[in-house]
Amino acid sequence: MAYTADQVLALAPDSGSAANGRKLANxxxxxxxxxxxxxxxxxxxxxxxxxxRAELASMAVKCTCPSHKFPCKHGLALxxxxxxxxxxxxxxxxxxxxxxxxxxxxxxxxxPAKAETTAGVDTPTGPTKEQQRRIEKREALIAQGIxxxxxxxxxxxxxxxxxxxxQSAAFWERPAAQLVDAQAPGLAARLRRTAEIPGxxxxxxxxxxxxxxRLALLTHAYRRADALDPAxxxxxxEMAGWFLKEEEVAARGEHVGxxxxxxxxxxxxxxxxxxxRTWLVGATTGRPALIVQFAFMHSPFKETYVVGSRLRxxxxxxxxxxxxxxxxxxxxxxxxxxxxxxxxxxxxEFLASVAAALARNPxxxxxxxxxxxxxxxxxxxxxxxxxxxxxxxSLPLRDAExxxxxxxxGGRPVTLTAEWDGATLLPLGVLAEGSYVQLAxxx
Amino acid sequence: MMAxxxxxxxxxxxxxxxxxxxxxxPVDALLPAATGDAAAERRLLLAAGAEAIxxxxxxxxxxxxxxxxxxPDESLPACSPAAALLLRLVVVGPHEDLLPExxxxxxxxxxxxxxxxxxxxxxxxxPELRAALLPVLGxxxxxxxxxxxxxxxxxxxxxxxxxxxxxxxxTVWQEGSAGQRIxxxxxxxxxxxxxxxxxxxxxxxxxxxxxxQDMLRALAVGLGAGDEPLIEAALDDRAAGVxxxxxxxxxxxxxxxxxxxxxxxxxxxLAFGAGGKLDARPPxxxxxxxxxxxxxEKPPRGTGERAWWLGQILARVPPSHWSERFGSPxxxxxxxxGGSSWRRALLEGWTRAAARFEDRDWAVALWSAWRVAPAKExxxxxxxxxxxxxxxxxxxxxxxxxxxxxxxxxxQAVTTDDTALDETLALLHxxxxxxxxxxxxxxxxxxxxxxxxxxxxxxxxxxxLDRAAHALPPACFDAAxxxxxxPDDNSHxxxxxxxxxxxxxxxxxxxxxxxxxxIPVPDADN
Numbered sequence: 028m029a030y031t032a033d034q035v036l037a038l039a040p041d042s043g044s045a046a047n048g049r050k051l052a053n054x055x056x057x058x059x060x061x062x063x064x065x066x067x068x069x070x071x072x073x074x075x076x077x078x079x080r081a082e083l084a085s086m087a088v089k090c091t092c093p094s095h096k097f098p099c100k101h102g103l104a105l106x107x108x109x110x111x112x113x114x115x116x117x118x119x120x121x122x123x124x125x126x127x128x129x130x131x132x133x134x135x136x137x138x139p140a141k142a143e144t145t146a147g148v149d150t151p152t153g154p155t156k157e158q159q160r161r162i163e164k165r166e167a168l169i170a171q172g173i174x175x176x177x178x179x180x181x182x183x184x185x186x187x188x189x190x191x192x193x194q195s196a197a198f199w200e201r202p203a204a205q206l207v208d209a210q211a212p213g214l215a216a217r218l219r220r221t222a223e224i225p226g227x228x229x230x231x232x233x234x235x236x237x238x239x240x241r242l243a244l245l246t247h248a249y250r251r252a253d254a255l256d257p258a259x260x261x262x263x264x265e266m267a268g269w270f271l272k273e274e275e276v277a278a279r280g281e282h283v284g285x286x287x288x289x290x291x292x293x294x295x296x297x298x299x300x301x302x303x304r305t306w307l308v309g310a311t312t313g314r315p316a317l318i319v320q321f322a323f324m325h326s327p328f329k330e331t332y333v334v335g336s337r338l339r340x341x342x343x344x345x346x347x348x349x350x351x352x353x354x355x356x357x358x359x360x361x362x363x364x365x366x367x368x369x370x371x372x373x374x375x376e377f378l379a380s381v382a383a384a385l386a387r388n389p390x391x392x393x394x395x396x397x398x399x400x401x402x403x404x405x406x407x408x409x410x411x412x413x414x415x416x417x418x419x420x421s422l423p424l425r426d427a428e429x430x431x432x433x434x435x436x437g438g439r440p441v442t443l444t445a446e447w448d449g450a451t452l453l454p455l456g457v458l459a460e461g462s463y464v465q466l467a468x469x470x
Numbered sequence: 471m472m473a474x475x476x477x478x479x480x481x482x483x484x485x486x487x488x489x490x491x492x493x494x495x496p497v498d499a500l501l502p503a504a505t506g507d508a509a510a511e512r513r514l515l516l517a518a519g520a521e522a523i524x525x526x527x528x529x530x531x532x533x534x535x536x537x538x539x540x541x542p543d544e545s546l547p548a549c550s551p552a553a554a555l556l557l558r559l560v561v562v563g564p565h566e567d568l569l570p571e572x573x574x575x576x577x578x579x580x581x582x583x584x585x586x587x588x589x590x591x592x593x594x595x596x597p598e599l600r601a602a603l604l605p606v607l608g609x610x611x612x613x614x615x616x617x618x619x620x621x622x623x624x625x626x627x628x629x630x631x632x633x634x635x636x637x638x639x640x641t642v643w644q645e646g647s648a649g650q651r652i653x654x655x656x657x658x659x660x661x662x663x664x665x666x667x668x669x670x671x672x673x674x675x676x677x678x679x680x681x682x683q684d685m686l687r688a689l690a691v692g693l694g695a696g697d698e699p700l701i702e703a704a705l706d707d708r709a710a711g712v713x714x715x716x717x718x719x720x721x722x723x724x725x726x727x728x729x730x731x732x733x734x735x736x737x738x739x740l741a742f743g744a745g746g747k748l749d750a751r752p753p754x755x756x757x758x759x760x761x762x763x764x765x766x767e768k769p770p771r772g773t774g775e776r777a778w779w780l781g782q783i784l785a786r787v788p789p790s791h792w793s794e795r796f797g798s799p800x801x802x803x804x805x806x807x808g809g810s811s812w813r814r815a816l817l818e819g820w821t822r823a824a825a826r827f828e829d830r831d832w833a834v835a836l837w838s839a840w841r842v843a844p845a846k847e848x849x850x851x852x853x854x855x856x857x858x859x860x861x862x863x864x865x866x867x868x869x870x871x872x873x874x875x876x877x878x879x880x881x882q883a884v885t886t887d888d889t890a891l892d893e894t895l896a897l898l899h900x901x902x903x904x905x906x907x908x909x910x911x912x913x914x915x916x917x918x919x920x921x922x923x924x925x926x927x928x929x930x931x932x933x934x935l936d937r938a939a940h941a942l943p944p945a946c947f948d949a950a951x952x953x954x955x956x957p958d959d960n961s962h963x964x965x966x967x968x969x970x971x972x973x974x975x976x977x978x979x980x981x982x983x984x985x986x987x988x989i990p991v992p993d994a995d996n
Binding site: 186188236238241242243247382386407422 | 476480482483509511512516517521523529533536538539541551586
């Protein structure tokens with residue numbers, strides 16, 4: 028067995044699932060337990076009998092229970108049982124296990140991804156020798172790239188940040204291009220975003236220091252990725268540039284079914300195209316999800332998500348310590364538009380959830396914020412916008428005009444959805460008089 | 471502290487040395503394990519990164535003061551969601567042309583604009599649109615306008631009923647914005663004209679010229695004989711704009727000394743000569759007292775001095791004065807002036823006077839006179855001037871007179887290329903009557919049928935389709951959507967243009983149909 032109980036528990040979507048999984052990880056709750064080289068399976072007695080199976084190589088789990096959580100407590104319990112090789116007898120897999128394993132191995136389910144884009148962790152089928160060789164080659168390149176980046180960052184600090192303002196674009200572009208050559212496009216993109224900070228506001232030196240500090244922490248984490256919690260390792264490798272394909276996300280990521288409310292959307296210019304971010308929240312799970320799409324030049328985005336609509340379906344989340352980015356596996360549009368928002372919180376409660384998310388993934392940059400009882404305020408004297416709670420606790424809005432929000436609220440408390448970037452809120456939509464109105468991305 | 475780290479980072483470790491300040495947060499305890507014996511630069515970077523995340527996670531929200539008071543409750547209901555959807559198309563585009571009609575329907579239905587359209591609505595600059603927007607902004611719109619100086623126009627109409635003075639009237643008059651003060655003055659005029667006049671008199675000397683002019687203009691509300699001394703004195707104001715405004719007001723006071731002076735000036739101007747011919751004898755020089763009364767000395771290019779003075783004086787004499795003095799109805803007098811070499815100046819002066827004193831009898835007679843102006847005269851004078859003058863009295867005519875003229879023009883345009891068709895239609899009240907709408911569609915079709923047989927020229931109709939699209943009454947919508955009998959000939963540009971115009975008409979009519987369904991107006995025939 029290659030994994031530990033801690034690694035299993037790290038897969039738990041929340042502490043409740045982990046505790047319940049631990050409780051069920053006892054043979055007396057199980058019937059027909061068995062294991063082979065590839066898999067472990069069993070039937071668990073819950074409110075019905077559930078068939079639970081897990082692939083050992085990937086720790087991928089499937090269960091017949093109706094839980095929205097993934098993995099569910101049954102899956103966690105089965106994996107925990109299998110940590111002890113003596114606890115589960117070796118047997119011939121029954122049909123419902125064999126057919127599932129065959130389906131997972133089939134190329135249309137988990138396409139053998141190109142080595143360059145495979146995250147270097149175990150894929151369901153395992154990399155071929157050729158793929159393994161390429162992964163190792165790329166690892167070596169990235170290690171060189173990171174070493175060069177760390178030296179460049181150290182030089183930057185040695186010479187002092189004050190010297191940075193007024194540097195030409197090439198000052199930042201050269202190390203960024205080197206990172207692209209080193210096949211670490213994620214780090215390159217981070218460095219390019221950093222290049223926009225100098226001179227962009229009064230407090231730019233502080234923001235720049237924070238940003239390159241976090242970049243240094245990322246390279247630090249990447250170097251010692253093996254020691255990291257497996258879920259956080261996924262985040263760190265993705266941020267460096269081991270981008271997962273949707274097939275890989277579908278195969279390895281958590282799948283969550285729910286009624287997903289499309290809360291907001293905005294597009295940004297990118298190098299050679301545009302990106303679009305769409306925020307969703309699960310009506311019953313209350314889980315936030317971020318769908319990111321890219322389009323080259325003037326071509327349209329692949330999928331269309333209508334703000335204010337509801338999708339019933341399943342999302343697959345990118346694996347990580349606090350999974351947020353997702354794509355839609357299957358969906359149908361529900362006729363009724365959004366009329367109520369789940370998981371709305373007060374400002375303090377929301378900030379506590381931000382702290383909790385940062386504790387899992389310290390590099391998370393965007394947070395979905397659903398505020399209830401928020402009063403949008405425009406201070407004519409200072410020209411500043413914020414949202415306030417009746418007690419006066421407030422968060423600033425992003426630097427722009429928010430007249431529609433002010434018009435829709437009329438100075439009264441509303442339920443507001445927004446994206447928090449750690450400093451300001453970008454309003455996405457507002458629930459006023461029983462209907463949801465899109466704010467970001469509308470004239 | 472982040473500030474200490476920042477100070478070192480800004481100067482650079484080469485200059486600031488290798489000893490790093492501690493942040494003072496729990497992050498300090500984590501760092502040695504992570505950074506070990508790394509170089510100072512690396513330790514600084516990792517410390518800054520950890521501190522940044524620590525501060526992000528520990529964000530402390532500011533505590534602001536009490537929010538401003540919320541918008542008052544609405545007295546008007548919101549329009550339906552279907553109407554809101556259509557209004558968005560109309561307010562944001564691409565169907566701006568229907569904005570006046572949509573706003574008018576909204577007002578008549580007693581509804582208000584949806585909240586999220588208010589910022590765009592308040593941003594409009596056209597005076598006629600602002601007037602149409604005011605009744606449908608609701609309490610929310612007025613509340614919102616307080617936050618943006620460019621939207622102050624919306625607050626200039628004071629809340630509450632037009633008859634009531636706001637309780638803080640005196641304060642507004644002393645301290646309000648120019649717009650608010652004028653709005654208040656207008657309302658006070660309607661309630662207590664004499665009191666408003668006293669307010670004006672009390673501040674007259676200390677106000678700037680622009681505001682003095684605005685105050686005079688506000689006195690037009692409830693204008694009466696009691697206002698005469700104040701306005702008469704303003705004829706000697708040092709600002710030309712104030713003098714002109716004063717002359718305008720006095721010319722609207724039928725019993726004023728000003729009108730009396732004009733009548734006495736005009737007394738010698740007109741006389742019947744031999745053969746029942748009415749002729750004019752304009753002054754050869756303009757006396758100073760006439761200049762004081764607002765008669766402009768210098769004529770515009772192309773007009774003679776004497777004709778210019780004659781026209782201006784006539785324009786300030788009530789036309790009824792002539793009917794009484796000569797004992798003849800307007801049409802007889804106009805006909806009698808037909809042979810005069812001053813005919814044009816006489817017609818212009820009378821027309822402006824009829825418009826100013828709203829004399830309906832003279833308006834009807836002058837309307838016919840302009841219609842039958844000799845072809846020679848129509849060529850020598852710019853047509854726009856004629857149309858301006860006709861437009862000035864059009865609203866005084868009974869609807870059937872205008873409609874008769876329009877129907878005749880529509881029939882005429884089937885066979886000839888009367889370029890004045892669109893101008894004639896422009897005088898009509900919108901929406902058109904069902905009869906006129908039917909006549910329009912009949913004429914348009916007849917013209918199209920001729921296209922197949924005779925020429926490929928579409929003529930004057932092609933310019934009128936856009937106007938018709940907005941003016942046709944709902945009773946004509948079905949007929950308007952029938953395809954036009956246009957020949958299948960795309961080679962001719964004028965036919966292509968007609969097709970394009972007709973597509974535009976179809977789209978507008980369809981949208982108007984939806985607007986009318988979405989915003990039903992009670993007790994109206996459309």
